[in-house]
Structure formats: structure tokens, C-alpha cells
Amino acid sequence: MSFNILIVDDSNAMRSVIRKIISMSGFRVDSCFEAGNGREALSVLSSNWVDVILSDINMPEMNGLEFLETVRSHDLYHHIPVIMVSTEGSTDRIQEAFENGARGFIKKPFLPEDIRKVLYQVVGCQEDGEYGGNAENPSDSEEVDF
Amino acid sequence: MEETQRIRQTLKKSIFEVFEKMFFVFLEPAETYPAGKEVLKASIRFRGPRSGTLDLLFAADLSMRMVQNLLLKEPDEMSERDVEDCLKESANVVCGNFLRLFDSSLTFDLSIPGFERNSEAPGEEKGEQAGNPVVIHFQSEDGGLSAVLRETGS
Numbered sequence: 315m316s317f318n319i320l321i322v323d324d325s326n327a328m329r330s331v332i333r334k335i336i337s338m339s340g341f342r343v344d345s346c347f348e349a350g351n352g353r354e355a356l357s358v359l360s361s362n363w364v365d366v367i368l369s370d371i372n373m374p375e376m377n378g379l380e381f382l383e384t385v386r387s388h389d390l391y392h393h394i395p396v397i398m399v400s401t402e403g404s405t406d407r408i409q410e411a412f413e414n415g416a417r418g419f420i421k422k423p424f425l426p427e428d429i430r431k432v433l434y435q436v437v438g439c440q441e442d443g444e445y446g447g448n449a450e451n452p453s454d455s456e457e458v459d460f
Numbered sequence: 461m462e463e464t465q466r467i468r469q470t471l472k473k474s475i476f477e478v479f480e481k482m483f484f485v486f487l488e489p490a491e492t493y494p495a496g497k498e499v500l501k502a503s504i505r506f507r508g509p510r511s512g513t514l515d516l517l518f519a520a521d522l523s524m525r526m527v528q529n530l531l532l533k534e535p536d537e538m539s540e541r542d543v544e545d546c547l548k549e550s551a552n553v554v555c556g557n558f559l560r561l562f563d564s565s566l567t568f569d570l571s572i573p574g575f576e577r578n579s580e581a582p583g584e585e586k587g588e589q590a591g592n593p594v595v596i597h598f599q600s601e602d603g604g605l606s607a608v609l610r611e612t613g614s
Contacts, residue, residue: 324572325545325548325549325552326541326542326545327527327530327531327542327545327546327549328545328549330531331530331531334532372552372556372570372572373572374572400556401552401553401555401556401557401560401570402556402567402568402570403556403557403560403564404559404560404564404565404566404567404568405564405565406565406567407567421557421560422482422552422553422556422557423477423478423481423482423553423557424481425481
């Protein structure tokens with residue numbers, strides 16, 4: 315099984331790094347979409363099937379928490395797991411993200427294996443690519459501390 | 461002064477961590493900014509229980525090394541945008557990491573980072589006065605880096 319991924323970050327460099335890490339991690343990717351903020355990400359979602367979203371928080375136009383809230387309340391997108399990838403890692407901010415439906419939280423700076431670990435856990439997929447099918451279990455959510 | 465020391469140590473720790481983990485650049489503390497021909501500046505503001513600005517000033521060669529290591533691009537493949545993007549992201553991550561290391565129970569809002577070429581290197585006259593701003597200098601194989609943290613109140 316392969317996945318369609320959406321990376322949302324206003325930094326072109328960071329999107330490129332995350333894309334490279336995912337492609338080198340062995341995670342099976344069909345399409346990898348990119349967006350520079352929440353508004354652009356919603357536009358990508360409106361015309362593409364996406365299985366998992368990795369989103370920054372601090373972005374112009376529509377920030378990551380606003381985007382998360384919009385996704386979770388949308389009839390068509392609410393099932394898509396969203397992983398926050400952010401430098402904003404206060405206890406309250408992480409809690410706020412999880413309360414708003416984030417399925418994982420990765421703090422910048424991260425190591426490649428941190429992205430891989432959370433990605434596999436959130437989609438309920440084993441590292442051999444077999445789908446475990448438990449992506450809706452909130453206990454899968456993981457905060458990674460570096 | 462004790463708190464200034466704590467700010468200084470935490471900022472130093474954040475910078476070492478981000479540069480090693482993200483850019484594979486190993487920094488050494490320096491007494492003054494190791495002068496370079498061109499200085500590039502990335503800035504970010506933070507607002508919350510405490511507010512202020514963090515400026516990072518980079519020697520041009522160091523910024524090229526950072527892009528090279530982060531994006532796996534050779535110098536002739538790099539665009540101006542790559543350099544600007546990498547430096548802005550470094551300010552974002554250093555600042556967020558610093559605030560989290562300083563006190564993870566406090567929540568701050570960060571601005572969108574800014575970028576400036578041909579900025580002025582921080583001289584002695586711009587050094588610390590009563591702990592504000594906190595100025596820290598580093599050197600690397602590819603040139604210098606300075607961090608200037610200014611608190612503007614809460």
C-alpha cells in the first residue's frame with residue numbers, strides 16, 4: 315500500500331527536507347503534494363486524495379492550528395490524520411494541537427528517524443509496508459521530544 | 461545577572477543543538493564576531509509572557525554551507541531563495557527551541573521570520589548593556605555566526 319502525502323510549511327527548504335526524508339525512509343509514497351500555508355493546503359485537498367498531512371504551525375495566511383481545525387471540522391477531510399511539525403513546542407501548544415485533533419507532533423529540530431517513526435505510527439503501517447489498519451486509535455498519537 | 465546567564469546558556473544550547481542536528485555544522489564559541497565580507501541576517505520576533513527579537517547574523521560562507529548540508533545542493537545549484545529560506549528557518553527553529561528549553565510551560569507566538577542581506581556585523585559598541593541585548597558569537601570552519609537576543613518586555 316502506498317500513500318499520498320501533503321506537506322504544509324511556508325519554508326520551501328523545510329518542505330524539501332521533509333520530502334527527502336520521507337522518500338529515503340522507505341515509506342511508500344504515491345504522490346507528495348506541497349503547500350505554503352493552510353489556505354493553499356485546503357486548495358490541494360479540494361482536488362487531490364490525501365492520506366496523511368504533515369503541517370507546520372507558524373505560517374502566514376492560515377496557520378497550522380487554524381488549518382487543523384478546518385480539516386477536522388470538514389465533512390470530507392476530517393478522517394485525514396494530521397501530524398504537526400513545528401518549532402512551537404510548549405506543553406500547552408502541544409496539548410492544544412492534540413485537543414484539536416492532531417495525531418502526532420514532531421518538534422523541530424528533528425532527526426530523519428523521528429519523522430519516519432511518527433509517520434508509520436500515525437498511518438498504522440508497519441515498516442515492511444503492511445497496513446495495520448488502526449490509524450483511528452488515538453493512542454497511536456505520539457509526541458516526539460528531541 | 462543570574463537570569464541573563466541562564467538566557468545566555470539556554471540560547472547557546474539551542475544554537476548548538478539546531479546547527480548540529482539540522483545543518484551538521486559544528487560551532488565553537490568566539491569572543492567577537494569573526495569578520496567576513498558579507499553578513500546575512502535572519503530575524504524573528506516572539507511574543508508571550510516575555511517578548512523580544514532574535515537576530516542571527518551569518519558569514520556568507522557559513523550560510524552556503526548550511527544550504528549545502530540541509531538541502532544537499534552544491535553551491536552552483538543554490539538559489540538566493542534557498543539561502544534566504546534556510547536562514548529564516550534556522551532563526552525560526554533556534555528561537556522556538558530556545559523558548560522551549562527556557563521554559564516549556566510558557567507559550568509564545570512567533571512571527572514570520574525576516575531576512576536581510578549586507579547587514580552590519582555586530583561590533584563591540586553593540587555589545588551587552590545590563591544583559592540586554594544578549595550577544596553571543598560563534599565560529600565555524602566556514603565563518604562566523606552571532607546571535608543577538610533583545611527583550612522588549614512582556
